[in-house]
Amino acid sequence: MASLPQLWPKTKLARNEAKWFYIFISPWIIGFLGLTLYPMVASAVYSFAEYNIVKMQFIGVTNFVNLFQDQLFYTALGVTAYYTVVAVPLGIVLALVVALLLNQRVPLLSFWRTIYYLPSVISGVAVAILWKWVMNPQFGLFNYVLSVFGIPGPRWFWDDNWVIPAFWIMSIWGIGGSMVIYLAGLQGVPTALYEAAEIDGANSVQRFFNITLPMISPVLLFSLVTNMIGALQIFTQVYVISDKGGPNYHSLVYVLYLFTNAFRWFRFGYASALAWILFIIIVILTYFMLKVSTSMVYYESPGGGGI
Amino acid sequence: MAKAATISPRTGKKLNIFNSKKFLQGFSTGFATLLIALGAFTVMLPVFWMISTSLKSPGNLLSIPPEWIPHEAGIVNINGQDLYLYDVKLADGTTKILAAVKLNPTKSEFVDPADTSKTYYAPASNIRQHFVTVIHWENYLVVWNFSATPFGSFMWNTVKYAFIAVFGEVMICSLVAYGFARLRAPGKNFLFLLILATMMLPSAVTMIPAFVLFTKYIPDAINSVLGTSIKLADTWWPLYIPKFFGSAYLIFLIRQFYMSIPKDYDEAARIDGAGFFQVWWQIIIPMSRPVLTAVAVLSFMYHWNDYLGPLIYLSSTDKLPLSVGLADFQAAYGGTPYHLMMGGSLIAVVPLIIIFFFLNRYFIQGIVVSGVKG
Numbered sequence: 001m002a003s004l005p006q007l008w009p010k011t012k013l014a015r016n017e018a019k020w021f022y023i024f025i026s027p028w029i030i031g032f033l034g035l036t037l038y039p040m041v042a043s044a045v046y047s048f049a050e051y052n053i054v055k056m057q058f059i060g061v062t063n064f065v066n067l068f069q070d071q072l073f074y075t076a077l078g079v080t081a082y083y084t085v086v087a088v089p090l091g092i093v094l095a096l097v098v099a100l101l102l103n104q105r106v107p108l109l110s111f112w113r114t115i116y117y118l119p120s121v122i123s124g125v126a127v128a129i130l131w132k133w134v135m136n137p138q139f140g141l142f143n144y145v146l147s148v149f150g151i152p153g154p155r156w157f158w159d160d161n162w163v164i165p166a167f168w169i170m171s172i173w174g175i176g177g178s179m180v181i182y183l184a185g186l187q188g189v190p191t192a193l194y195e196a197a198e199i200d201g202a203n204s205v206q207r208f209f210n211i212t213l214p215m216i217s218p219v220l221l222f223s224l225v226t227n228m229i230g231a232l233q234i235f236t237q238v239y240v241i242s243d244k245g246g247p248n249y250h251s252l253v254y255v256l257y258l259f260t261n262a263f264r265w266f267r268f269g270y271a272s273a274l275a276w277i278l279f280i281i282i283v284i285l286t287y288f289m290l291k292v293s294t295s296m297v298y299y300e301s302p303g304g305g306g307i
Numbered sequence: 308m309a310k311a312a313t314i315s316p317r318t319g320k321k322l323n324i325f326n327s328k329k330f331l332q333g334f335s336t337g338f339a340t341l342l343i344a345l346g347a348f349t350v351m352l353p354v355f356w357m358i359s360t361s362l363k364s365p366g367n368l369l370s371i372p373p374e375w376i377p378h379e380a381g382i383v384n385i386n387g388q389d390l391y392l393y394d395v396k397l398a399d400g401t402t403k404i405l406a407a408v409k410l411n412p413t414k415s416e417f418v419d420p421a422d423t424s425k426t427y428y429a430p431a432s433n434i435r436q437h438f439v440t441v442i443h444w445e446n447y448l449v450v451w452n453f454s455a456t457p458f459g460s461f462m463w464n465t466v467k468y469a470f471i472a473v474f475g476e477v478m479i480c481s482l483v484a485y486g487f488a489r490l491r492a493p494g495k496n497f498l499f500l501l502i503l504a505t506m507m508l509p510s511a512v513t514m515i516p517a518f519v520l521f522t523k524y525i526p527d528a529i530n531s532v533l534g535t536s537i538k539l540a541d542t543w544w545p546l547y548i549p550k551f552f553g554s555a556y557l558i559f560l561i562r563q564f565y566m567s568i569p570k571d572y573d574e575a576a577r578i579d580g581a582g583f584f585q586v587w588w589q590i591i592i593p594m595s596r597p598v599l600t601a602v603a604v605l606s607f608m609y610h611w612n613d614y615l616g617p618l619i620y621l622s623s624t625d626k627l628p629l630s631v632g633l634a635d636f637q638a639a640y641g642g643t644p645y646h647l648m649m650g651g652s653l654i655a656v657v658p659l660i661i662i663f664f665f666l667n668r669y670f671i672q673g674i675v676v677s678g679v680k681g
Binding site (some may be wrong): 018022032034043046102104106112114116126130131141147173176259262263271274276283 | 335336339340342343344346347350351352353354356357360368369370371372373479482483485486487490491492493495498501502505507508509510511512513514515516517519520522523549551552553558582583584587608612613614615619629630631633634637645648649651652653655656659660663664667670671675
């Protein structure tokens with residue numbers, strides 16, 4: 001975006017427009033100051049204190065020292081990473097596959113799209129409760145289907161090693177949201193490109209890797225970043241299914257640990273420290289992702305994409 | 308007369324019906340459709356399971372293999388007595404559905420429910436218990452009327468929250484977006500980058516201080532100034548208020564859309580003397596129906612399903628929304644009444660599904676506008 005201030009004429013008209021700009025965005029400014037900036041500063045302050053909403057006592061970096069020696073901190077980090085590292089790529093790939101299939105000019109497109117999208121509409125508590133039942137080791141649908149193929153199903157949410165895989169499966173059920181985005185992205189690729197490639201003798205695999213993927217790469221990148229940030233903060237489903245952290249804490253995701261510290265043990269200071277660590281991790285990861293992607297993502301507009 | 312080509316110019320192979328372009332195209336479309344249909348069926352299975360479970364009795368829940376349509380042993384009342392029904396293979400080769408009066412390994416006694424004067428006999432090996440389909444529609448009423456978790460209140464609270472949130476967000480975010488899309492001012496670019504940056508901020512960071520702010524500092528400040536004794540904990544205010552100060556994501560969405568509206572309309576109105584607010588209200592808003600509907604739908608969906616926010620601020624049962632109330636249901640009812648939990652889940656979810664089916668075009672539009680333009 002061209003930077004206007006250097007060209008900024010000090011006319012009355014311009015000043016009037018600037019005044020109105022600030023009037024229009026004033027709700028956001030107030031909200032930003034009160035509900036974003038202040039809390040950010042406040043939670044940074046809390047993180048250097050022992051705080052239980054009644055009494056605040058400053059203890060320097062003790063929270064952070066304790067954090068790095070806290071076994072549960074590392075558990076939470078590991079569980080969350082384990083969940084994210086599989087759920088996000090898997091979700092993206094599956095959503096892309098379904099989108100590619102739907103893009104084959106199949107009949108009843110909007111009907112199929114509605115069906116795939118439905119699970120992500122009803123997200124939240126109801127879905128968590130449903131999947132708790134679907135993955136019931138003895139009477140649930142999932143293990144029953146497995147048994148039809150002769151596979152003895154594990155105890156899922158009640159088994160140390162299968163708890164996070166169960167959450168992966170639950171997250172896959174909701175790929176409709178991403179799928180719809182990818183489908184729209186796919187439909188935006190000019191067919192002229194495909195036709196030209198076909199004339200030049202490209203087969204469908206070549207067309208996919210040389211036309212489709214590059215043309216939808218901005219959409220994929222945005223999806224990857226937002227899904228990653230979302231996955232790192234998963235809370236509701238985990239809390240509803242296993243609010244104490246699951247079998248031997250094997251589903252103690254990060255935000256759950258943070259929530260427990262804040263609203264169960266009333267350790268606001270420690271929880272704030274946890275929150276800031278999470279924030280820093282997200283910023284670092286996002287920065288790296290964007291940096292790495294510049295060589296892989298193709299943008300139409302000459303000035304580079306994004307904003 | 309030229310003969311039709313018999314060698315494909317593209318692959319050099321001989322052309323027959325199987326490698327003609329049309330056939331391959333049709334085959335790939337057909338194959339894709341098959342895969343899609345299978346996938347769609349798999350995706351819907353849990354939903355069918357949810358509905359099926361909600362109509363069962365506790366006994367049905369534990370049947371192995373699990374059944375889709377709940378069955379129970381048929382019972383008929385004859386002369387004031389409840390008798391079990393059996394499928395009985397009779398001596399003459401026919402099979403009848405009869406009520407068991409007395410069971411005996413070699414000679415069981417049965418009575419025809421249609422004609423109680425007739426008695427039949429058959430050995431135990433020729434009989435099988437007769438199951439009938441019993442659908443427990445009353446489960447929904449059981450859930451709805453369970454006093455410890457009043458679903459009526461939950462539903463009302465959720466509807467209220469969703470409508471207020473949608474109203475606030477649509478109004479305020481479109482207002483702010485107009486500023487960013489149409490008006491120039493020093494510092495605008497910096498502020499816009501700031502908005503984008505806040506999308507990376509985990510809610511966990513602001514959650515705790517916001518809680519302290521709303522439950523302690525604000526009420527204390529108001530009370531000390533006005534001499535009142537209000538409290539904001541266990542009320543909906545901490546949840547409603549932020550909805551009137553904009554959401555980064557939605558502002559971004561609407562702004563992108565506004566940027567695509569030609570400036571000619573604005574300029575024409577301005578030349579005619581309209582103020583910026585008038586331009587926004589009378590020109591831009593009517594033209595932004597697609598994005599505003601998408602925003603309304605996205606916001607509605609998000610707030611209907613919101614759990615963490617209400618969980619932190621609300622404690623009284625009658626103030627809870629469906630999300631929190633449903634989660635509390637199992638603990639309140641005791642045991643694991645999955646048939647009721649599925650029923651409750653359906654109650655919590657059905658309004659959203661109904662709206663989805665009517666407005667699904669706008670849901671999709673909302674997702675598309677947000678994901679693709681981003």
